[in-house]
Amino acid sequence: MTDPGLYRxxxxxxxxxxxLQVLEVIGIADEAPDVKTFTFRSDNQTWFRYKPGQFITLELPVGDEPIMRTYTLSSSPxxxxxxxxxxKAQPGSLGTRWMLDHLKRGDHIRAYGPSGDFSHHDHPAAKYLFISAGSGVTPMMSMLRWFNDCAPWTDVAFVNCxxxxxxxxxxxxxxxLGSRMPGLSLGFLIEERSSRESWFGxxxxxxxxxxxLLAPDFREREVFCCGPEPFxxxxxxxxxxxxFDMAQYHQESFAAPVAEPLPTPSADNAGEGKVEPTLPVRFAxxxxxxxxxxxxxxxxxxRASGVRIPAACEFGLCGTCKVMKLSGEVEMSHNGGILxxxxxEGFILACCSRPLSAIAIEA
Structure with missing residues (x-):
């Protein structure tokens, strides 16, 4: 029986x-080999506010310690x-494979977000070109579903490989959607034929x-691209x-930039007996x-102090490690994971904030 309290x-x-709230799995659907869609609602009857193309970070109870994995929302706000x-489970994937094998309806899972700035809402244009490969189609689908619900006449060339x-x-x-949205043109591109179904595209x-051939006027369009890094x-x-005017090009990537090794605590400096300077951090x-x-x-x-702060990307993009700074000063260099x-208001991203003085945070 449907809970009448859901009708609000x-x-x-x-x-x-x-x-404050976690997600409850309310639906699971097969999309392609090793690809599933998981649909969630809030465990406290709240609604979801985000921009098409943003992502969330899921805390997955895979082992003794949960792991954090970032996934783009394929749904529309x-x-x-x-x-x-x-x-989509890739060879050697841990979190996604656990989801495909173990997550079921009624399960509850913690999530963080939404985050990210890969959205057409941030780049209004007369015409769009969405280019994707593999599971990189998910942010494009979020944006296209929004267009279908709110502006179905929008000129969108959708290319998927x-x-x-x-x-x-x-x-x-x-x-x-191609039969219902007058401004949508679809272009599928495959690498090899299959014995499972015929292909004439x-x-x-x-x-x-x-x-x-797929988008003759691509130079006139705002381009969004998502897929494997080589693609x-x-x-x-x-x-x-x-x-092409690359100011009109936008891509989604969760690949971390190359970082220089950071210093680690030590009793002396190159054998000279110099003590490394430290700053106190209070985890309230x-x-x-x-x-x-x-x-x-x-x-x-x-981590060195035995305090757990959830973190996924660890380079200032996903926003999972956002915490409130109560006092002190930090230097923060992020990649869009915080507004x-x-x-x-006093929030910082723990993964990319370095203390400049004694600090205290809510953690």
């Missing part, structure tokens, strides 16, 4: 708060009572010859060679006092 108007509900992630026809994620829904890898690099190089909720070696982050200090108003 949006203005009777508060937005979801990732620090135009349908705010639930959110969905569509995940896959290895085989059966690996095209959301293919049936995309073809249905484009074949090969996207290049300077095939792109104009995005090839698309970016191709557009640059074609004279844990009632623990730590010492931060010069150059270390708040997150590294927390200006959150910084003004």
């Amino acid at each position: 108007h949006l203005d009777e509900m508060a937005p979801w708060n990732d620090r 135009s349908r705010p009572f639930s959110i969905s992630v569509t995940v 896959a290895r085989r026809p059966e690996e095209i994620i959301f293919r049936k829904e995309l073809e249905l 484009h074949m090969g890898r996207i290049d300077a010859v095939r792109l104009p 995005m690099r090839a698309v970016r190089d191709m557009l640059q060679a074609a004279g 909720f844990s009632d623990i006092d730590g010492q931060c070696v010069s150059g270390q982050t708040v997150l590294q200090t927390a 200006d108003h959150e910084i003004d």
Whole structure:
């Protein structure tokens, strides 16, 4: 029996708060081989406020210590009572494989976010080109679903690349949207034929010859690209060679930049007996006092002190390690994982904040 308490108007509900509520699995759907969509609702009847294309971080109870994995939302905020992630298990994947094998309806899981700035809402344009490969289709699907609900006349060229026809994620829904959205043009590109189903469309890898066939006016469009790093690099190089205005190019990537090794605590410096300078860090909720070696982050200090702060990307993108700074000063160099108003309120990202003085945080 459906719970009558679920029937509430949006203005009777508060937005979801990732620090107070967890997610409940309410639906699981197969999309392609080793690809599933998991749909969640809040465990406290709240609604979800986010931009199409943003991501969340899930805390997965895989082993003795939970692991953090970041997934783009494939759902649209135009349908705010639930959110969905569509995940694909790669060879050697740990978190995603656990989700496919163990997560079931009724399970509860902690999540953080939403975060990210890969959204058409931040780049309004007359015409768009979405280029994706593999599970990189998920942010494109979020944006396209929003267009379908809110602005179905929008001019969108949607190009999706896959290895085989059966690996095209959301293919049936995309073809249905193609018949309903007058401004949508679909272009599928596969690398090899399959014995499971016939294929009469484009074949090969996207290049300077095939792109104009799929989107003849690509130079006039705002381009969003998501997929494996080599795929995005090839698309970016191709557009640059074609004279495309790269200010109109946007890509989603969770790859960490190359970082220089950070210093670690030591009793002396190169055998000279020099003690490394430290700064005190107070973890208020844990009632623990730590010492931060010069150059270390708040997150590294927390781990050395036995304090757990959830973290996923660890380079200032996902926002999972956001904590309130109670006192003191830090130097923070992030990659979009925190908003200006959150910084003004006193929040920091522990993974990319280095103390400049004694500090205290809520952790």
